[in-house]
């Protein structure tokens with residue numbers, strides 16, 4: 001039987017009177033680097049918020065590591081990085097991470113470990129509001145890595161980063177996903193060319209999952225030459 005880190009069944013979400021997810025079902029395989037791809041406004045963030053347990057849902061079920069999304073047992077087992085990096089501007093990099101480590105009860109030497117993991121060694125003493133956007137995003141990512149979570153949910157983590165840094169971050173995700181104690185990644189992006197970096201894909205449009213497959217499987221089943229083309233073919237077939 002497939003081992004799923006995240007299972008979503010018939011999820012319904014209404015935001016501001018608008019049905020954003022009518023009835024969405026999807027799974028994320030344990031140890032995968034799963035990309036959630038779809039155009040802006042299709043409901044990616046809403047789905048991620050539901051997985052993390054911060055979204056009010058109107059129906060259906062979301063389970064993470066077998067427990068209901070948002071339950072207390074998941075608190076230090078799931079990390080979430082939102083689109084807007086949530087760090088305190090008036091604190092240094094290491095102060096931010098020490099604060100978040102204390103909140104979740106992570107080991108005292110964890111801030112140093114995660115600073116190195118995201119390539120910010122040497123920037124520990126820098127105030128967060130004096131960092132570049134990409135550096136601030138990496139502080140948020142470092143905070144999500146504290147306490148060695150089993151599932152990391154990342155909302156467009158590579159937006160605004162240069163290609164070298166982008167490649168480094170994807171390499172980091174794969175290292176963590178294939179480690180002895182693997183982390184499962186669910187990563188949203190509206191940039192289709194990031195699809196090839198994922199081991200599995202969820203293609204989403206207008207609150208629905210169009211396809212769930214490996215990048216290779218998706219190209220084979222659609223006959224497309226790249227994921228953008230596959231997406232267009234699936235949209236064409238669905239309409």
Ligand SMILES: Nc1ncnc2c1ncn2[C@@H]1O[C@H](COP(=O)(O)OP(=O)(O)OP(=O)(O)O)[C@@H](O)[C@H]1O
Pocket residue numbers: 015016017018020038039040041042043044045046047190
């Ligand atoms: N706070 C809110 N109140 C009401 N509606 C909202 C709210 N946030 C988002 N929505 C609506 O929900 C829909 C899905 O938004 P969501 O942020 O999940 O999309 P997304 O795919 O993550 O987009 P993007 O790639 O631009 O971040 C959109 O139509 C949006 O207008």
